Each structure stands twice: as structure tokens, then as C-alpha cells.
Ligand SMILES: Nc1ncnc2c1ncn2[C@@H]1O[C@H](COP(=O)(O)OP(=O)(O)O)[C@@H](O)[C@H]1O
């Protein structure tokens with residue numbers, strides 16, 4: 148149930164697969180994964196949440212701050228795919244569903260850019 | 261991680277698949293599963309341990325008492341299949357490996373009767 | 374208190390996973406369904422994160438004690454610490470409808486606790502420390518579940 | 520004791536899974552590898568089963584308290600109860616080489632505790648109750664793991 152982050156750089160888009168558990172102890176790890184991508188000029192991101200078992204408000208905060216950073220100057224976006232029902236419920240509760248473009252699968256999310 | 265017991269009655273042999281966790285709180289459950297088979301005259305048993313994550317001495321005790329009951333009057337046997345490495349280590353530690361006929365897979369165990 | 378489970382851990386973020394697994398297992402054992410287990414787990418995680426980050430402010434030698442028990446129609450959790458008290462009534466609610474560019478990051482912890490649990494009470498006491506009590510109402514247990 | 524985790528549960532068999540998940544998570548968090556976690560989990564399960572079945576003899580209102588902490592090269596677990604004391608030196612070891620028909624069932628709990636842990640000590644005290652201390656030696660922690 149630890150956090151496992153896998154990054155796959157495609158031609159125009161990067162896919163960040165987030166598995167396991169994000170809480171306030173490891174949210175900084177997730178944040179630096181996103182930062183390392185953006186520092187390399189990659190702002191078209193897909194977060195594949197298929198393996199995400201748990202996310203607390205500290206993790207949601209990272210998603211929103213990354214979303215903001217990607218959209219700045221219209222240079223990109225953070226889109227979500229494969230959101231498990233329980234995580235979708237949390238996004239909803241946090242009023243975050245309207246902020247994100249959410250896709251059923253990662254192929255669709257990558258192809259949307 | 262609860263205990264899940266699945267029984268499959270073949271023509272001559274019954275396969276008992278034991279999944280999850282056997283400790284002293286639920287070992288009686290496992291015992292009555294074996295008893296229900298023997299009460300119906302089924303003494304040729306295969307315990308498929310493929311999904312067994314944990315077994316304490318209370319569970320081992322059930323395996324040995326069932327083995328004894330099956331072999332009595334030469335009427336049958338309890339054979340093991342799919343033993344995960346961690347469970348094999350425990351059987352070894354308990355000096356139980358020489359008592360059982362152990363098979364790599366359930367097909368082999370069923371076919372051995 | 375006959376049927377209570379208690380956990381005490383150092384007030385550090387790396388203990389959150391121990392807390393989380395403890396409360397999930399205790400809630401499951403008390404008969405709560407998996408969705409409710411998840412909600413309880415999340416509320417407890419937010420409460421303990423606040424204790425570690427705000428009450429203890431990163432000072433690592435404080436302890437957190439959780440206790441939980443099942444009554445007929447509730448699951449009751451208390452979380453105790455000896456850090457600094459605060460006044461929850463002064464914390465503004467998050468503005469969940471705000472546009473992305475003006476939305477305040479954070480400030481969701483207390484909100485989640487209130488949304489995911491049926492009751493949340495804070496108590497501050499110079500001697501016994503701070504206690505948050507969270508209650509989840511559940512369907513009364515049938516005889517079979519016992 | 521700065522870096523200790525403690526768990527208290529009612530002395531009932533249905534609490535064993537809470538105990539087991541707690542000790543596994545605490546051992547993992549302390550940096551033990553998965554095989555060692557399994558061994559610790561098993562030793563603790565056997566010790567607590569004995570407390571419930573023999574020390575408390577099925578009386579359900581006793582409590583069990585586990586504490587564990589990591590030192591540089593050990594993982595130390597104590598288990599406390601207030602049930603009846605016993606003399607572990609009078610318990611005969613199991614005869615693991617015996618043929619099936621003469622083999623005694625049971626009697627493996629204490630044996631597993633000793634085999635799976637590096638040290639096992641019993642202490643009986645009229646006031647503080649009974650305490651079993653189990654120690655697992657582990658490779659000293661590298662800086663990176665901290
Ligand atoms: N246990 C606590 N002890 C002290 N202050 C707290 C505690 N919980 C919350 N607070 C205060 O309330 C504010 C809002 O908390 P919360 O809603 O959890 O959001 P966040 O922790 O992300 O700021 C915190 O920033 C903090 O000032």
C-alpha cells in the first residue's frame with residue numbers, strides 16, 4: 148500500500164501512473180514527480196489513477212496545484228484517467244470534479260491533447 | 261484478508277481451496293469444512309493452499325488432525341497443492357513436511373489418487 | 374470501557390499508515406461496510422495530519438492516542454494529543470465553488486472530517502490535552518454479525 | 520520511550536486480526552523486510568492466542584497491550600496481560616519427529632515464538648501483570664532508510 152509513481156514520456160504527453168496510497172507523509176513525493184516533469188517543459192500531463200487506493204486532502208492539493216501550473220499561459224493541462232469509484236467520490240466531495248477533464252481510460256486522455 | 265474456503269467435489273476427490281488467513285479465531289471454521297466432507301464419506305481430499313496468506317499453529321493443527329482422520333483405516337488421504345513459499349517454511353518449521361504428500365499443482369494432486 | 378481498541382504512536386507523518394491500517398481493521402472488525410471503512414479512515418487521517426502538522430507543529434516527541442469502540446448504532450473514535458489547542462470556530466470553510474485561479478489550496482481537512490463523519494467535537498483541556506471525538510452512525514448490528 | 524507504538528485490544532480471538540495488521544504495519548514502518556515481518560507477525564499471533572486462551576482462559580474482559588520499538592539493531596515487542604501467570608519452563612517441547620499416529624496435536628505456539636524470534640522472555644508481576652518480551656535482531660539501519 149505504499150506510493151508507487153511511474154512516469155512515461157510519450158512524444159507530446161507524459162503519463163503519470165499513481166498507485167497505492169497518497170497521504171501527507173508522501174504527497175511531497177508526488178509533488179516533486181510533477182515538478183520534475185514541468186521543469187523539463189512537460190505540461191501536457193495525464194494522471195492515471197487506476198491503481199490509486201487512497202488519497203487524502205494533501206494529495207488533492209498536489210493535483211490542484213499541478214493543474215494550475217500546467218494551465219498557466221495556456222501551456223498545457225493535467226487530465227485524469229481511470230479514476231476508481233472511491234477516489235471519484237473524494238474528488239466530488241472536494242468540489243474538484245468540475246475543475247478536471249476526466250477520461251475513462253488513459254488512451255482517451257492521451258489522445259485528447 | 262479474511263478466511264475464504266471453497267469446496268469442489270469431484271467424482272472421487274474433493275478439493276478444498278483455502279484463501280486468506282487462518283488463525284485461532286477461524287481455525288474452527290476450517291475444521292468444520294473438513295468435517296462436513298468426512299461426515300459425507302469423503303476422505304480423499306486435496307487442500308489447495310495457493311491463496312493462503314497466513315496460517316498459525318491453530319490452523320496447522322487442523323491440517324494434521326484432518327490428515328490423521330483421512331488416513332485412518334486406509335480410507336483416504338489429505339494431500340497439499342500450490343503451497344506458497346512462506347507457508348512451506350512454516351510447515352517445515354513445524355516438522356510437518358514429511359507427513360504430507362505435497363504437489364506443485366492441484367491437477368497433479370487430484371490425479372494422484 | 375470493555376470493548377475499546379486503542380493505539381498510541383509518535384506524532385510523525387510516517388506513522389499515518391499505521392494509524393490508517395489500525396482504524397480500517399478496527400472498523401471492519403466492528404462490522405462497518407467497506408465504503409464506510411474508507412470514510413472513517415479518511416476522516417481519521419485528516420484529523421491526525423492536523424495534530425501532527427498544527428497541534429505539534431512538527432515537534433516530533435509528542436504522542437497521538439486513538440481509541441475506538443462500537444456501540445449498538447455508532448462507531449466512536451477519539452483522538453488525543455498534547456499539542457497546542459486551537460479554536461475550530463475561527464477556521465473559515467473552504468470555498469469549493471471557486472474558480473481555479475482564485476481557489477485557496479488546502480483547508481480541506483476539517484471539511485472532510487465533518488462531511489465524512491456524523492458528529493465531530495473538539496475539547497481542549499490543560500491536563501488531559503486535546504481530544505477530538507468523531508462519531509459515525511451505522512445501522513444497528515443484527516444478532517448474526519456478533 | 521520516544522519511538523514506541525502501542526496497541527490495546529480486548530482479549531478476544533476476533534481481535535487477532537487487528538493485532539496482526541498492527542504489528543505487520545509497525546514492523547514494515549520500522550524497516551523490516553517482508554519475510555521478517557511475516558515471522559514477527561506469526562510469533563505475536565501465537566503469543567496473543569496463548570494470552571487469550573490460557574492466561575485469560577476465555578474470560579473476555581481482559582485487555583492485551585502490545586508495544587513495539589525499533590532500536591539500531593533490534594525490533595523489540597512486549598505483550599502485557601493481567602491473566603493468570605504460568606511457568607514456561609514446565610512446558611515440554613513438541614516432538615516434531617514423531618510419527619503421525621503418536622504425534623501430539625498442538626503445543627506449537629511457544630515453539631514458534633522461540634524459533635521465529637531471537638529472544639523470548641517471560642515476566643510475571645502481581646501488580647503490572649504478565650509481560651512477554653520478544654526481540655528480533657536485524658541488520659543495523661542505513662542512513663538512507665531513515
Ligand atoms: N489539531 C489542530 N491543532 C491546531 N490547529 C489546527 C488543528 N486542526 C486544524 N487546525 C487549524 O485549522 C486550519 C484548517 O485546517 P484544515 O481544514 O485541516 O486544513 P489544512 O490543514 O490543510 O490547513 C489549519 O491550517 C490550522 O490552522
Ligand SMILES: Nc1ncnc2c1ncn2[C@@H]1O[C@H](COP(=O)(O)OP(=O)(O)O)[C@@H](O)[C@H]1O
Pocket residue numbers: 317569570573574603604605610625626627628629630
Ligand atoms: N500466556 C500463557 N498463559 C498461561 N499459560 C500458557 C501461556 N502460554 C502458554 N501456556 C501454557 O503452555 C502450553 C503450551 O503452549 P503452546 O506451545 O502455545 O501450545 P498450545 O497453546 O497449542 O497448547 C499451553 O497449553 C498452556 O498450558
